[in-house]
Every structure is written in structure tokens, then in C-alpha cells.
Amino acid sequence: MIKVRANACSLLLVIITFFSYSKIASASSVLVGYWGYDEYLAKYPEESVLTSELKNTVKMEPIPLSIKQDKPIKISFIYPGEQASDYWVRNLIALESRLKALNIKYELTTVSTRLNIDFKEQSRSLYNAIDKKSDYLIFTLNTTRHRKFIEHVIQSPDTQIILQNITTPVKAWHDCQPLMYVGFDHVIGTKLLANYYQQQFPNGAKYGMLYYSYGYLSTARGDVFVQSMDNNKYTLTSSFYTEATRESAYNATQSILQDRSDVDFIYASSTDIALGAVDALNLFDDVQPLVNGWGGGSLELEAIKNGTLDVTVMRMNDDTGVAMAEAIKLDLEGKKVPTVFSGDFEVITSETNPEKIEALKERAFRYSDVSLKHE
Structure with a gap:
């Protein structure tokens, strides 16, 4: 071309x-x-x-x-x-x-x-x-x-x-x-997360959605996820557009859980949003839905190691x-x-072998880690 x-x-x-x-009205794609x-x-x-x-x-x-x-x-x-x-x-x-x-x-x-x-x-x-x-x-x-x-x-x-x-x-x-x-590719990464949740909840689940701020990323990571889930088995109970910040996700997660405390997982569209959701979960002792990251950067990998995040799609950054x-x-x-x-992804969960994660970090951060460690 x-x-x-x-x-x-x-x-x-x-x-x-x-x-x-x-032509937008007649288009079928998300x-x-x-x-x-x-x-x-x-x-x-x-x-x-x-x-x-x-x-x-x-x-x-x-x-x-x-x-x-x-x-x-x-x-x-x-x-x-x-x-x-x-x-x-x-x-x-x-x-x-x-x-x-x-x-x-x-x-x-x-x-x-x-x-x-x-x-x-x-x-x-x-x-x-x-x-x-x-x-x-x-x-x-x-x-x-x-x-x-x-x-x-x-x-x-x-x-x-x-x-x-x-x-x-x-x-x-x-x-x-x-x-x-x-x-x-946001669609590829999002579908990997959808597949993970379907495997975790094969009989169906209720979930909340934390979108990015309004725009392309919310469509590619949020709407594609909703479309990828079988609506007959998986119920979206509530969704919020955030400001793509930790604080806005913290507030939105509280609203989700106050409205429906029986959600099985909360889908987060970015790192900041995932960390804000995890912060909010600390306020609810009797509610612990799964939360995903998106991207697999350093903070997400640390959160998975500590058990506060359950899964992410790790970019070979x-x-x-x-x-x-x-x-x-x-x-x-x-x-x-x-x-x-588009670069490659790997699905990382709380069950992933630590040695595998270290090997993936060496591959994903092969240039950037060398520089950051010398700062």
C-alpha cells in the first residue's frame, strides 16, 4: 500500500x-x-x-x-x-x-x-x-x-x-x-483478558467496567471487552468512564461495589485505573472481586507479586x-x-512462575532496564 x-x-x-x-451509523465494527x-x-x-x-x-x-x-x-x-x-x-x-x-x-x-x-x-x-x-x-x-x-x-x-x-x-x-x-494492539490484549476471565468463570459472572477517559482507548480496550464476553453468561452490572487516573478509578470502584457488591471481577483499562481499583478494595473487607491490569509494567508486576492484582497482559515493552x-x-x-x-503480549497471573516472569522482564525491558537501573 x-x-x-x-x-x-x-x-x-x-x-x-x-x-x-x-458512514458511522451503518458500520458494524466496535x-x-x-x-x-x-x-x-x-x-x-x-x-x-x-x-x-x-x-x-x-x-x-x-x-x-x-x-x-x-x-x-x-x-x-x-x-x-x-x-x-x-x-x-x-x-x-x-x-x-x-x-x-x-x-x-x-x-x-x-x-x-x-x-x-x-x-x-x-x-x-x-x-x-x-x-x-x-x-x-x-x-x-x-x-x-x-x-x-x-x-x-x-x-x-x-x-x-x-x-x-x-x-x-x-x-x-x-x-x-x-x-x-x-x-x-489493544484489541489483541483485550481479547486475551476476556479469554482469561471466561476460563476463570466458565459458568458466567457479574462484572464492573472501568473505562479509560472517553475516546479511542475506551473503545478499543473497554467496548471490545464487553463485545468479547457472552452477554448470556456474563453480566455487566455497571460501568464508568474515568479520567484515566488512579483517583478517579478509586472513586468509580467504590460506586460499583456500593451498587453491586456481588461482582466477580472488575475490568480495568489501564495501570492507573487498576491501581485505583485495588486501593478502593481495601475499603471493603467482605468483597474481593478479581482485578486485572493492562500492560504489565513494573507497578503491575509488583502488584501481582504482592497478590493485589490477579492478571495482566504484559507487553514486551x-x-x-x-x-x-x-x-x-x-x-x-x-x-x-x-x-x-504490534509488539507481543504474554498473559501474567498470580499463578505464573516467578522465574518465567523474570525471563519475560529481561526480554521486555532489555534496553530500558539497563538505563533505569543506572539512574
């Missing part, structure tokens, strides 16, 4: 953005307006080959850049780092570590924000990246505002955009796609930072870059 650049995208985006929203990760790779076999090749490259030792750079590339990385999860910090470390290992000369500008709150800061940083003619802009997509920012950047002839923490291409952008969507560095290398060498890349 060809990714059209520059002015060719400008006119297309004006046209396709207008028409994309008119993720309306997006290609599912597996769906996209099945539709575009050539992309499947590129993604498979990058997956292999990510697991290999780095091979230095084959061309000579005239000057360092400029990279702007705007990320939602203001949260308990260490995913983004580790991701940034892995990106830089791999860039250095590839002998790529670069200048990196980073901006840490709160995902659905600091819109002015995000907007200012995005436009600064364009004004400075950053070669690569790394951002995310969770709300309509983010989408508008991204559509503006796609039209820039100087800046390639990498969308982090999303692996489902926007259908309305057709061939005017970003350089790459990269992350750990550093894979995405490595994948971004390798994608930049491919682009610099004039080679094709896959449109989508």
Missing part, C-alpha cells in the same frame, strides 16, 4: 474527512472507522510481509545504518508520560538506545503531557515540530482533537509522523497514512521503541516501512 505524501494528501484529506463520518490490525494485514498482503520482516528485525541485534548522514535527523516525541505506567518512559529509552546502536545521528525533543487534558500544550508542541521542520514526529491518537492535529501534520511535506499506541489505520485517510502506526528506530532507519535508507506494527 503506497503512502502518498505532501500536497497530494492535502486535497484528499479535505474530501475523505468529510465523507468518513457519514472500532468504527478503523482497520483492525489483523484485518488490515489480511487486506494488504504486501504490508503483512513488511510487518513480519520488521518483527524479525526487532528481535535481532542492530545492524548500523548503511548510508552516510549529512546532518542529524530531528525527532519530536510528544507523549502522555504523566501517569503511573512506565510504558512511555521505557519506550523513549528503547528508542534512543536503538538509534544509538544503529549509529543514527539525531536530535530529540521530548514533551511529556497528560493524554486528554493538556490539549493546548500538545497543539503547541505539534505546531512547533512542524515549524522546526522535524523530520519525524511521534505522537498518539485518542480523541477527535488529536485526529485534527495529525491530519494537519500529514499535509506537511517535511515531517513524517509515527503514531504510537495505536495499531489500527484510519480508514478515512486511505493512502495518506502516517509513516507507521506502532504499539501493542521495548519492542515498540526498537521498532520505531528501525522504521526510521528503513526510511533513511529509502526502503519501505510497514504501515502497522
Whole structure:
């Protein structure tokens, strides 16, 4: 699939953005307006080959850049780092570590924000990246505002955009796609958790839902989970959109348990939300529903070790930072870059062998742990 650049995208985006929203009512997928990760790779076999090749490259030792750079590339990385999860910090470390290992000369500008709150800061940083003619802009997509920012950047002839923490291409952008969507596919991770709960409660269960803040992540992690559960056996008793913070999840969990104290589990959509739910459970001595994490970062693994969390889907965290560095290398060498890349998951439970968890940590944090331990 060809990714059209520059002015060719400008006119297309004006046209396709207008028409994309008119089709929402008739769409059947939970993720309306997006290609599912597996769906996209099945539709575009050539992309499947590129993604498979990058997956292999990510697991290999780095091979230095084959061309000579005239000057360092400029990279702007705007990320939602203001949260308990260490995913983004580790991701940034892995990106830089791999860039250095590839002998790529670069200048990196980073901006840490709160995902659905600091819109002015995000907007200012995005436009600064364009004004400075950053070669690569790394951002995310969770709300309509983010989408508008991204559509503006796609039209820039100087800046390639990498969308982090999303692996489902926007259908309305057709061939005017970003350089790459990269992350750990939310649908795949969510279905792994759904499968776990179905195995734990084969005869059915009642559960509460703690969504992320309103936007793409709530749909991909929350609505997909509800859809994946058999509604004849599994009853969603109550659900709350949080502010994606520990405190908001703490309050929402109290409301769930005060309303229905007989829930068998509480589904949490992120690390902060899971930790807030666990905090709230301490207020209820006679109620102990299962609680899941989402992502398997350091705090979640510690909570599972201590018995306060029951399960999580652990991302092989550093894979995405490595994948971004390798994608930049491919682009610099004039080679094709896959449109989508999803890292691997492992399901970790309170019953998982500690030696296995340590082995997975070595794999998942192979770049970031080295740096964090020296801080």
C-alpha cells in the first residue's frame, strides 16, 4: 500500500474527512472507522510481509545504518508520560538506545503531557515540530482533537509522523497514512483478558467496567471487552468512564461495589485505573472481586507479586521503541516501512512462575532496564 505524501494528501484529506463520518451509523465494527490490525494485514498482503520482516528485525541485534548522514535527523516525541505506567518512559529509552546502536545521528525533543487534558500544550508542541521542520514526529491518537492535529501534520511535506499506541489505520485517510502506526494492539490484549476471565468463570459472572477517559482507548480496550464476553453468561452490572487516573478509578470502584457488591471481577483499562481499583478494595473487607491490569509494567508486576492484582497482559515493552528506530532507519535508507506494527503480549497471573516472569522482564525491558537501573 503506497503512502502518498505532501500536497497530494492535502486535497484528499479535505474530501475523505468529510465523507468518513457519514458512514458511522451503518458500520458494524466496535472500532468504527478503523482497520483492525489483523484485518488490515489480511487486506494488504504486501504490508503483512513488511510487518513480519520488521518483527524479525526487532528481535535481532542492530545492524548500523548503511548510508552516510549529512546532518542529524530531528525527532519530536510528544507523549502522555504523566501517569503511573512506565510504558512511555521505557519506550523513549528503547528508542534512543536503538538509534544509538544503529549509529543514527539525531536530535530529540521530548514533551511529556497528560493524554486528554493538556490539549493546548500538545497543539503547541505539534505546531512547533512542524515549524522546526522535524523530520519525524511521534505522537498518539485518542480523541477527535488529536485526529485534527495529525491530519494537519500529514499535509506537511517535511515531517513524517509515527503514531504510537495505536495499531489500527484510519480508514478515512486511505493512502495518506502516517509513516507507521506502532504499539501493542489493544484489541489483541483485550481479547486475551476476556479469554482469561471466561476460563476463570466458565459458568458466567457479574462484572464492573472501568473505562479509560472517553475516546479511542475506551473503545478499543473497554467496548471490545464487553463485545468479547457472552452477554448470556456474563453480566455487566455497571460501568464508568474515568479520567484515566488512579483517583478517579478509586472513586468509580467504590460506586460499583456500593451498587453491586456481588461482582466477580472488575475490568480495568489501564495501570492507573487498576491501581485505583485495588486501593478502593481495601475499603471493603467482605468483597474481593478479581482485578486485572493492562500492560504489565513494573507497578503491575509488583502488584501481582504482592497478590493485589490477579492478571495482566504484559507487553514486551521495548519492542515498540526498537521498532520505531528501525522504521526510521528503513526510511533513511529509502526502503519501505510497514504501515502497522504490534509488539507481543504474554498473559501474567498470580499463578505464573516467578522465574518465567523474570525471563519475560529481561526480554521486555532489555534496553530500558539497563538505563533505569543506572539512574
